[in-house]
Amino acid sequence: xxxxxxxxxxxxxxxxxxxxxxxxxxxxxxxxxxxxxxxxxxxxxxxxxxxxxxxxxxxxxxxxxxxxxxxxxxxxxxxxxxxxxxxxxxxxxxxxxxxxxxxxxxxxxxxxxxxxxxxxxxxxxxxxxxxxxxxxxxxxxxxxxxxxxxxxxxxxxxxxxxxxxxxxxxxxxxxxxxxxxxxxxxxxxxxxxxxxxxxxxxxxxxxxxxxxxxxxxxxxxxxxxxxxxxxxxxxxxxxxxxxxxxxxxxxxxxxx
Amino acid sequence: xxxxxxxxxxxxxxxxxxxxxxxxxxxxxxxxxxxxxxxxxxxxxxxxxxxxxxxxxxxxxxxxxxxxxxxxxxxxxxxxxxxxxxxxxxxxxxxxxxxxxxxxxxxxxxxxxxxxxxxxxxxxxxxxxxxxxxxxxxxxxxxxxxxxxxxxxxxxxxxxxxxxxxxxxxxxxxxxxxxxxxxxxxxxxxxxxxxxxxxxxxxxxxxxxxxxxxxxxxxxxxxxxxxxxxxxxxxxxxxxxxxxxxxxxxxxxxxxxxxxxxxxxxxxxxxxx
Numbered sequence: 242x243x244x245x246x247x248x249x250x251x252x253x254x255x256x257x258x259x260x261x262x263x264x265x266x267x268x269x270x271x272x273x274x275x276x277x278x279x280x281x282x283x284x285x286x287x288x289x290x291x292x293x294x295x296x297x298x299x300x301x302x303x304x305x306x307x308x309x310x311x312x313x314x315x316x317x318x319x320x321x322x323x324x325x326x327x328x329x330x331x332x333x334x335x336x337x338x339x340x341x342x343x344x345x346x347x348x349x350x351x352x353x354x355x356x357x358x359x360x361x362x363x364x365x366x367x368x369x370x371x372x373x374x375x376x377x378x379x380x381x382x383x384x385x386x387x388x389x390x391x392x393x394x395x396x397x398x399x400x401x402x403x404x405x406x407x408x409x410x411x412x413x414x415x416x417x418x419x420x421x422x423x424x425x426x427x428x429x430x431x432x433x434x435x436x437x438x439x440x441x442x443x444x445x446x447x448x449x450x451x452x453x454x455x456x457x458x459x460x461x462x463x464x465x466x467x468x469x470x471x472x473x474x475x476x477x478x479x480x481x482x483x484x485x486x487x488x489x490x491x492x493x494x495x496x497x
Numbered sequence: 498x499x500x501x502x503x504x505x506x507x508x509x510x511x512x513x514x515x516x517x518x519x520x521x522x523x524x525x526x527x528x529x530x531x532x533x534x535x536x537x538x539x540x541x542x543x544x545x546x547x548x549x550x551x552x553x554x555x556x557x558x559x560x561x562x563x564x565x566x567x568x569x570x571x572x573x574x575x576x577x578x579x580x581x582x583x584x585x586x587x588x589x590x591x592x593x594x595x596x597x598x599x600x601x602x603x604x605x606x607x608x609x610x611x612x613x614x615x616x617x618x619x620x621x622x623x624x625x626x627x628x629x630x631x632x633x634x635x636x637x638x639x640x641x642x643x644x645x646x647x648x649x650x651x652x653x654x655x656x657x658x659x660x661x662x663x664x665x666x667x668x669x670x671x672x673x674x675x676x677x678x679x680x681x682x683x684x685x686x687x688x689x690x691x692x693x694x695x696x697x698x699x700x701x702x703x704x705x706x707x708x709x710x711x712x713x714x715x716x717x718x719x720x721x722x723x724x725x726x727x728x729x730x731x732x733x734x735x736x737x738x739x740x741x742x743x744x745x746x747x748x749x750x751x752x753x754x755x756x757x758x759x760x761x762x763x764x765x766x767x768x769x770x
Contacts, residue, residue, distance in 0.1 A: 292668050310670075318668055325662045329536055332717050339658045343669030353654055377716035393665075 242306050243267045244401050244431040245291060250300030252286060260286045264300070264456045273427045273445055276435045278452035284435050287452055288405060291433075292318060305400055314344055317394030317402040317430075322386065322410055327379050333389050334374045337361045340396035357396075364392045368422065384415025391422065401431045408436070420445055503738055512628055513741065519630040520733035520751075522638045523694045523703065528726030529649050530687045531708030532718050533680055536660050540705045542579055542681065545598045547688040547700040549575035551605030554622060554692075559608040565637055568692060572685035575601065580681045584674055625696030625748030627737055641690050645683055656680060657718060694733070695748040706755040707732060710762045732758060 247266040253259050261283045268274050278284045289295040290302060293309030304312040317340075341357040365371040368388050378386060387407055394402055404423075408416040423432055424445045434446070449459045507513045534543055553571025557564040575597055582593045605622075621629060649656070658666040659676045667673050684704075691700045711724030736751030743750075 294664075294668065313668055313670060316668075318665065320662065320664055324664050329661055330532070330712060330716050330718055330721055331657070331661055335657065335717070336661070338654065339661070339665065339669075342654060342658055342666070342671060352651075379716065 242270075243303075244270050244272070244305060245433070246301065246303040246306070247290075248301040250290070250302055251298045252283075252290060252295065253298055254286075259454060261290075261452075261456075262454055264452075266450060266456055268431060268433060271427065271429075271431055273424065273432045273447060274434070275446045275449040276433060276452055277437065277449055280437060282453035284437070284452050285405070287456075288403060288435055291403065292316065314397055315400045317391075317397060317399030319387075319390045319394045319402065319404040319407060321406045322383075322390075327386075329378065331378055332374070333365070333370065333376050333378060333381070334361065336378060336389055337365065337374075337392045337396060340393040344397060360396050361392075364395045368392050368395075382415065383411045384418055387411065387415070387419050388422070391419075391426075395426075399430060401433070402426065404432070404434045406436055407434060500738075503742060506741070511632075512630075513737075515630045515632060515635055516627045516737050516741075516747075517734060518635055519627055519638060519694055520737055521730055522635070522642050523691055524707070524729030524733050525726055526642050526645055526687055526690055527703050527707060528711075528722055528724075528729050529646060530683060531704050531725050531729075532712075532721045533649075533656065533660060534684065534704055535708045535712060535721070536718070537680070539684075540701055541594060542583075543684050543688060543704050544701045545579060545594045545601070546572050546575045546681075546685050547692070547697040548598045549601030550688055550692055550697050551622060552601040552603075552608075553605075555605035555608030555612075558612040565634075565689070568689045569686070571601070572689050573682055576681035576685040577678065580674075580678045584677065621696065622692060623696045624746060625692065625694050625699060627694050627733070627747040627751070628741065630694075638690050641686050645686055645690075648679065648683055652676065652679065695751055699748050699752045702752045702755055703729065703733075706752075706759045710755075710759045713762045713766045728758070 245266060245268040247264055250261060250264040250266075251259055252261040252264075264287070266287070276284055276287065286295065290297060291304055291309060293304075293313055302309065305315055338353050338357060338361055341353060341360065362371065362374075365374055368391065370385060370388050370392065373381065373385060373389070378389065381389065391402075391404075391407075402423075407419055407423075411419065423434070426432065427445070447460070451457050451459060507517065534540055549571045550568045553567035553569070554564045555567075556571075557567025578597065579590075579594060583590045586593075655666070655671050656676055656679070658669070658671060659673050660680075663673055666676075687704065688697065688700050691697075691703055695703050707725040707729035708721060710728055711721045715721045715724050732755050733751050736747060736754050739745060739754070740747040740750040
């Protein structure tokens, strides 16, 4: 069984242009997969489909063998930082507790239980951010905040973690820290990382899916400039490093 | 006037006791609701709802039913209308809110104008008079206050999750729209509660300023709530004391006190950094 099983999927926002077409995206258990592509190429759309926020027009879409809406409690989602305000008066503990919401949709009132709090403490300890639990999120560094968001995704014991641009606002050091953590988690769960930039991928990631309306797979080691140019449809410069490849499209902003 | 004079007046005068209890109830409710208005930045929504309250009250006077009932009905109706517009017609939200703001007030003034003998009370509903709160008002305020507090207590984690990160909440199957409407209705109830105290023109201030003051010192929702409740209590009771002692209108006195303290707080913060 595939953790994500997408076959011949079509999706459009306005019925005239396919945002995604003929997409085949199959991810096996405990794989660590990257999804890259130009802005507007359909990465976020693919993510929203997997999370059950959007529905395909055609094709097969199963997550953990179920339709996405039935699988959400087993998916850990780590959004981009831009989804919320850093000045929001909320503590690390409160943010991570949110990961406990939605387990039981029949429960109308939503007080957190002692069990929830214990679970959160365990995850915070594992991610080595227990000492931050009472801090406001506005006081954290980028790397610390990313760990908090990963902790929130982990408290519901997910089988699959989806991360949207997890290193967009991080310095190289914290970026490496986040990816070390992910490769550690990868022993227990499947990980899909969406990014417009593959600077990080090669050391940890086995396969990369390039999304630009269609989806094509590449092995990281074989990812060539030619493939990238085809996908980005204008010239790109790929910088080969010892253990990673950095791609920047010309004239494209780093921030999506 | 000395504090001891105020104290002896407080022991003998029922209207002063009512004012003190009313001020405490209002501070409590504002302190609990204010942080949600603050983090969602919807002070203008509270303002629009407050102004439609006048329309409801005006009609209630004219047709001879309870003004509180009129206020509650119009505030809740406005909350639903604004919620619907801001969820489904975001591009018109600003216009609709301004229209409701102005029209609510206009309707109220026309009906009050056409109701004999009520033109004097108009000013007190616009600017409030805490010294005129009756025992029945207090009972109603207490009931509404309990409703608000219970709702916040029961739904706090979800209300917070929706306010903080709507997308994450939606993915976790939390009905984001339902909780947005719930928040607006709670705001509507709060504004009705506050009309008596500071008047509807100044409702926004009491809902926003004690919270904003607390938020300059506290970095958590619960901390801000606590700070806003205690701060609001001191400010409203201080306002009652000043307005009684110096023979000033109570609503504007409370508001000016809130504003001065808020300005001092942000200046202190600014100087410190």
